[in-house]
Amino acid sequence: MSTTPEPVLPGAAAHEARWKRLPVVWQLRRSVGLQRGMLVAGLVICAAFVLMAVLAPLLAPYDSNQLSGPDGNFPRQAPPSAQFWWGTTVGGYDVFSRVLWGAQTALLTVVLAVVASIFLGIVLGLVSGYLGGWLDRVLVTVADAIYAFPSLLLAIVVSIIISGGQSSFFGGITAAAISITVVFVPQYFRVVRAETVRLKAEAFVESARVLGASTPRILSRHVLRNATRSLPLIVTLNASEAILTLAGLGFLGFGINPTAAAEWGYDLNRAISDVASGIWWTGVFPGAAIVLLVLGVTLVGESLNDLSDPRLRIRRRLPRRVAPATKGAA
Amino acid sequence: MTIADERTVPSTAADKAGGSGLGRYVLVRFLLIIPTVFILVTLVFFLMRVVGDPISASVGGRLTPDQLAERLAAAGYDRPVVVQYVEYLGQIFTGNFGRTLTDNREISEILLSYGTATFELVLFSLVVALAVGIPLGRIAAYRRDQLPDAVLRVFAILCYATPVFFAGLLLKLVFSVWLGWFPLGGRAEPNTQLILDRIAGSSGINILDALRTGRWDLISDVLSHAVLPAVALGLLTAGVFLRLVRTNLIGTLGMDYVDAARSRGVPESRLLRKHAYKPALIPIITVMGMQIAMMMGGAILTETTFEWRGLGFQLAQYLGSRDFVAVQGIVALLAVIVAVTNFVVDVLAALIDPRVRY
Numbered sequence: 001m002s003t004t005p006e007p008v009l010p011g012a013a014a015h016e017a018r019w020k021r022l023p024v025v026w027q028l029r030r031s032v033g034l035q036r037g038m039l040v041a042g043l044v045i046c047a048a049f050v051l052m053a054v055l056a057p058l059l060a061p062y063d064s065n066q067l068s069g070p071d072g073n074f075p076r077q078a079p080p081s082a083q084f085w086w087g088t089t090v091g092g093y094d095v096f097s098r099v100l101w102g103a104q105t106a107l108l109t110v111v112l113a114v115v116a117s118i119f120l121g122i123v124l125g126l127v128s129g130y131l132g133g134w135l136d137r138v139l140v141t142v143a144d145a146i147y148a149f150p151s152l153l154l155a156i157v158v159s160i161i162i163s164g165g166q167s168s169f170f171g172g173i174t175a176a177a178i179s180i181t182v183v184f185v186p187q188y189f190r191v192v193r194a195e196t197v198r199l200k201a202e203a204f205v206e207s208a209r210v211l212g213a214s215t216p217r218i219l220s221r222h223v224l225r226n227a228t229r230s231l232p233l234i235v236t237l238n239a240s241e242a243i244l245t246l247a248g249l250g251f252l253g254f255g256i257n258p259t260a261a262a263e264w265g266y267d268l269n270r271a272i273s274d275v276a277s278g279i280w281w282t283g284v285f286p287g288a289a290i291v292l293l294v295l296g297v298t299l300v301g302e303s304l305n306d307l308s309d310p311r312l313r314i315r316r317r318l319p320r321r322v323a324p325a326t327k328g329a330a
Numbered sequence: 331m332t333i334a335d336e337r338t339v340p341s342t343a344a345d346k347a348g349g350s351g352l353g354r355y356v357l358v359r360f361l362l363i364i365p366t367v368f369i370l371v372t373l374v375f376f377l378m379r380v381v382g383d384p385i386s387a388s389v390g391g392r393l394t395p396d397q398l399a400e401r402l403a404a405a406g407y408d409r410p411v412v413v414q415y416v417e418y419l420g421q422i423f424t425g426n427f428g429r430t431l432t433d434n435r436e437i438s439e440i441l442l443s444y445g446t447a448t449f450e451l452v453l454f455s456l457v458v459a460l461a462v463g464i465p466l467g468r469i470a471a472y473r474r475d476q477l478p479d480a481v482l483r484v485f486a487i488l489c490y491a492t493p494v495f496f497a498g499l500l501l502k503l504v505f506s507v508w509l510g511w512f513p514l515g516g517r518a519e520p521n522t523q524l525i526l527d528r529i530a531g532s533s534g535i536n537i538l539d540a541l542r543t544g545r546w547d548l549i550s551d552v553l554s555h556a557v558l559p560a561v562a563l564g565l566l567t568a569g570v571f572l573r574l575v576r577t578n579l580i581g582t583l584g585m586d587y588v589d590a591a592r593s594r595g596v597p598e599s600r601l602l603r604k605h606a607y608k609p610a611l612i613p614i615i616t617v618m619g620m621q622i623a624m625m626m627g628g629a630i631l632t633e634t635t636f637e638w639r640g641l642g643f644q645l646a647q648y649l650g651s652r653d654f655v656a657v658q659g660i661v662a663l664l665a666v667i668v669a670v671t672n673f674v675v676d677v678l679a680a681l682i683d684p685r686v687r688y
Contacts, residue, residue: 033475142369142373145365146370148366148623148668150624150664150668152628153627157374157377157661160378160649160657161378244493247493247495248631251495251634252646254649265493268499271499272498272499272502272635275503275514276507278507283500283503284499284500287492290491290492291491291493294491295488295491298487302483
């Protein structure tokens with residue numbers, strides 16, 4: 001977690017335009033070579049999925065739960081054809097449309113889950129780390145216990161409570177998002193708390209306290225901004241895990257009702273039995289969508305991780321080799 | 331559990347200073363199991379009770395209100411939640427995890443009959459994960475920022491990005507449907523399973539039993555059933571190991587003692603093999619503990635995909651039939667297993683690495 005001085009001239013960053021210092025943009029501008037390639041590839045994939053989600057109503061030939069067209073019911077398990085580009089499922093849904101609509105479900109859930117867990121994680125982490133005492137101990141123990149537990153199992157338990165298993169579009173998405181939130185809060189909590197504990201001892205916090213600033217003010221003005229620096233990184237890592245958890249829930253039948261929305265995990269569950277008879281199109285496409293989206297998000301996360309770590313960052317050509325800045329952290 | 335863990339690993343237990351030896355560490359670490367299990371069991375209990383009682387959840391719609399009330403009273407679900415909770419804790423403390431609603435079996439009996447299958451699956455997967463992850467991680471670290479590294483890193487991310495059930499689906503499609511090399515699912519052919527179950531003192535772990543018979547046909551049958559599930563679940567973890575070995579190896583290669591050895595003229599390959607490699611492997615043990623939890627989650631999905639009749643498969647069945655007593659029991663049980671595994675792994679890590687202690 002140590003920070004090293006950036007290899008730029010002092011004050012150079014301050015003169016950059018504000019938007020250039022935004023988390024992802026800043027790293028993108030500093031990256032070179034392979035790492036830049038990974039970051040760009042990841043960003044492109046993510047953007048494609050966002051477009052897919054937003055434009056699903058325009059792009060998808062059918063609704064996510066449409067079973068019949070102008071000329072009667074859709075065939076079941078029909079192979080890819082001109083009418084059904086990626087074939088139809090065992091239930092008679094159009095695979096191509098379901099994959100497109102599924103992007104909407106996945107992104108909505110992930111955004112909800114990540115926003116909720118960041119918010120809760122930051123609040124709990126700040127308070128717990130700054131105030132300390134028994135509250136801190138209890139929260140840390142609980143967070144550690146949750147963290148050590150298989151996240152999917154916990155998500156299942158929570159989703160049972162919230163929705164009894166199946167539900168409508170928004171109901172299902174909220175249920176899935178809350179299940180994922182419960183699992184991920186401890187991770188944000190741990191990071192923010194650790195940073196807060198470190199910052200608490202810093203001189204600038206102490207001087208603020210001496211000057212008589214109130215605790216909420218110290219937390220919001222002085223600690224928050226410094227404690228959340230590493231969050232963009234965790235967000236990307238978490239987002240990918242959230243997609244996988246959602247798919248896992250759907251696969252086990254705890255996702256969103258198939259008539260309410262398209263969900264890739266659920267479609268994969270139904271595709272498992274198709275495989276035995278050689279029907280590949282029902283499973284391969286939704287599965288590939290999950291893999292691609294997670295790949296995109298993870299590529300962004302990995303690159304941010306590398307760029308934030310001086311040992312891993314590929315530097316722009318410098319006149320002399322600079323010795324690794326941090327050691328012993330390995 | 332995520333990629334972010336990589337570099338924070340070796341410090342896990344190192345901050346408890348002032349201890350007086352390994353024995354003390356083991357004891358303290360052992361006592362830490364109790365709050366972990368307690369918290370999880372409590373959490374699961376109250377979460378499950380928020381919905382209502384398990385009987386209404388599973389058979390509520392099919393009974394009249396009177397019948398339902400009778401069933402509830404018989405099972406003790408009409409009493410205050412706190413009373414039920416204390417009773418539940420008492421039961422768990424004595425190793426009684428309750429009975430399932432749908433088929434009235436002891437949860438602990440389910441563990442005995444299906445836990446071995448899950449154990450076997452996790453074991454096979456670990457073998458795959460280590461065999462794939464460690465050598466590839468070494469290559470990636472050594473050829474850092476070159477083509478092999480780039481390819482391997484994408485491979486690692488792909489391993490992580492592919493849900494086990496999709497990996498399983500693809501493997502099934504290619505290797506059992508199209509190529510016909512491996513069976514579609516299950517742990518063994520029915521005949522084989524019969525023979526294995528009849529062996530005196532059958533351990534329930536198929537491969538062990540098959541090895542004891544020494545019959546090649548049984549062994550190959552068990553192994554051929556295990557290949558696809560083990561690869562599906564193992565690749566997931568292999569990606570984690572690959573990244574871990576790569577990052578740590580890069581870290582140790584930059585250490586002063588490696589520089590010192592290099593300046594003494596130790597050849598580059600020997601540096602990698604002897605000096606940098608071993609310390610880089612130690613975190614694997616710690617991470618393996620964390621991976622066990624992830625593998626348990628993965629096992630549920632893998633077992634469902636391959637109809638591998640283990641704990642996860644059973645859990646999915648009970649989930650499907652809304653038997654929440656069974657779900658609660660199995661989840662509580664898994665909490666114990668995860669906590670104990672983490673303990674064992676931490677002790678192992680302390681035994682092997684003198685830096686991680688007390």
